[in-house]
Amino acid sequence: MQSPSAPGPQVDLKIVYDAIVVGSGAAGGMAAHVLTSQGMKVLLLEAGKQLDTTKELKSMEWPYDHPRRGEMPPGYHPLGLNEYNVRNPPYAKDSKYPHVESYVQGWNGPDYSKNIVVDEKDHPYTGTKYAWVRARCVGGKTNIWGRLALRLSDYDFKAKSRDGYGEDWPITYADIAPYYDKVDLYLGVSGHKENLPYLPDSLFQRPVKLTSSELHLRGELAKMGRVLTPYRAGVTTDGLKHNKYRSKCFGRGACDRRAGGCDIHAAFDSPTGLIRPAMDTGNLTLRPNSTVYEVTVDPNTGKARGVNFIDTESGKTYEARARAVILGASTLESARLMMLSKSSQHPNGIGNSSNHVGHNFCEHIMGPGINGLVKDLVGKPRTLDDGRPGSFYLARFRNLSDKQSNFIRGYGFEGSSGTTMIPGNAFETLGFGSSYKKAVRDYAGAYISMGAFGEVLPRYENGVSIDPNVKDKWGVPVLKFNYTFGDNEKKMAADMAVTAREMFEASGIEVVSVNREILTEGWSIHELGTSRMGNDPKTSVLNQFQQSHDVPNLLVVDGSSHVNASCQNPTWTIMALCWRSCEHLADELRKGSV
């Protein structure tokens, strides 16, 4: 593996690039990869800093070799569930702590990711309750993502045709399938073929293995027509001959001990998976510490001319120019940027003649889940159960061939079982002394648990707008949330707890606890919608190639374009769609038709 930190070409703000890409996560990194491989000269602007994540993450450091056992230094505070629920944002306002970070920093080993996620004090937002997790650095959230790499299907793309709600996507599975294949082959994905029409298989590398209790549950659920499959991890388990910055996975297991991250980059991250290879083409210029606050417009044509950005270190502002502007700043940041980009041609914000930018915001609802005990495993010799990049995924089973009476769409479960480095049951086992030690030891490997992720319906009234009264550290007006879960989500969440219990009981797993509590909006970190695609410019923002209906040389390639949330994790779809759109854009740039 080579160090992912060699510099690219110098930034030259006098030239007109073929494309400016805003944001360097899954979407921006993919746009940079596709366009540079097609010979386009690309300027990639990232609001955050350049971090050497190989050094930040220290995936194999033992807790006892860290001065605070992985905890953050004094003065760093992770927001907790209560703080999100009893107060309204901005959550860090008037905090006594010098540094306030989002809830993911309350997980194990937060010291390793404290520089990857943002300090909430610098990045306020207002409005309704929302647990917004942001990473501002090269690669964004891909540096610590949960790695579940799933495909969507026509059950999602044509959901309206199935149940009448919302809108269909302007594409079908057949349109995107070749691009899922490209993403699979270029980045690597691990999984087990199941031939499910509602959870299409990828071109899988070596799958993750199951523990004995997971294999048992898989067998029992099969009798109910439900499918528990090894975690489909966006991880190269066999290695990638074409990428010298990433190693294959060695099952070291740090991925679930901490917020995430992989210091050998077996788990996909944008810096090593996409950006460094793009730099090797000689066509990519990366400028970190560059916060774009406006898409500029050619006064004659109304088309995008480039972007204005602030150097976050010097505070100086610059304009960069390009033939096309591609937003991949994240679902919420791209919407913010479009709404901030007001001009005489686009008084409502660029690309927003439909008044749909910021609306139809959707994600996944989570919280309900279950913890169970497999009694046959109590007191058994230690096995190695966490040395793998994920445990299991239980595919959606609601509203496929059946029709639930009180909610539409579906949910899947992510779960895990077996031994971990630090036994979680040590904090739940009563008593003290040798009997306590023995109980912790005997039961530590015998638990199995899972939690659901459900589709939140897109609704026009659920969204974000600009709050002109509150500004971030650099003086840019912030987002105001107007977003809550609705009736369909709450009924679906109630069903999650019921089916979780039903499945464990049917499998002979002793139910230890069932959680019915819904976590704060935003908890899934799967923000989607806000600039949805569609064929009708009056009710959608983008066409099927993620081009603005109003401004053909403006693309939005992150989760903003998704028409609904599905219940399946979005990252692989973001990258497949982006690949398809950027290939199309490259054709148009060559023809001079944008």
Add this chain to the structure above:
Amino acid sequence: MEGHSRRDLLRIAAGAVAAVPAVAQQTAETAASPAPLFFTPAEFQMVDELTEIIIPSDAHSPGARAAKVASYLDKSLAESFENEPRQKFREGLKLVDNLSTQLHKKTFVESTPKQRVAVVAQMARNEKTPKKPEEQFFVQLKASTAFAYYTSSIGIHQEMEYKGNTMQNEYAGFDAGLVPIQLPDSSK
């Protein structure tokens, strides 16, 4: 989701605490310990004894004393950003001595080993729903002790015999393609 609650529990456990350099692990128990940073020497002795009662050395593995749990608690309290955890811990130790005096007319450290265990047992009586201040202190002390112990070298390697955090070429476990198996033979 279990992952969430488990991680939150670890967080809660770590909330009042936070630090011991690796070097502390290597110091032999018999070597002269450096002066505590926050605790008085008497308090340190008391915490050392309390944590050892909660997680003792036994035939399976060394306990909290060998894992330098008191030293970890001392350093983390010393560097805590807030003053409240320090105050609460100090008050908690006073509650232990009050209870000990009430039960045995002796301070905790002056008591016999059997009497000390009886004091801890009294504090642990309502662990699920602690009401009295000394019961609440026990829950806090135990969570901190468990965190410090199970993240220590002794806790991870000797007590839990953790096999991971190594490079493997093949994942451990079972192929999903296998016909569902019976759980491992209980007679082994």
